[in-house]
Amino acid sequence: MKTYSAKPQEIAGQWYVVDAEGQVLGRMATQIASILRGKTKPEFTPHVDCGDFVVVINAEKVKVTGKKETAKIYRHHSGYPHGFKEETLKSLRERRPTVIIEKAVRGMLPHTRLGDHLYTKLKVYAGAEHPHAAQQPKELKLGVK
Secondary structure, X not given: OOOOOOOHHHOOOOXXXXXXXXXXXXXXXXXXXXXXXXXXXXXXXXXXXXXXXXXXXXXXXXXXXOOHHHHOEEEEEOOOOOOEEEXXXXXXHHHOHHHHXXXXXXXXXXXXXXXXXXXXXXXXXXXXXXXXXXXXXXXXXXXXX
């Protein structure tokens, strides 16, 4: 018996909506990354995009545990001298709440060209509205609340 290997033409991508209100950031991000990757499907193939599209709403209402609200620090460098920037989760949530979920999920995807492509299938919105109604997304209840 031969091993089945999925082909990109055979995979039909579904659209899912996840409500982030009251969800714990890391636990939600792992489940979203698994859906984007396609690991929830029986025809999963590691080197092929088998995943689905995920729309996350209410990103500003995501929860974190412990002291992460003030202790978790996001760092980046502009590439210029003295271009090192640091920002706490609390200040990033006030400024750009969607980035918190995007960074958490991106870190859980492969750091390859395939991971870059999978990341484009994630859509995050701070409020409850999203412009993807035409795709008829299914509401997805994640296992943790």
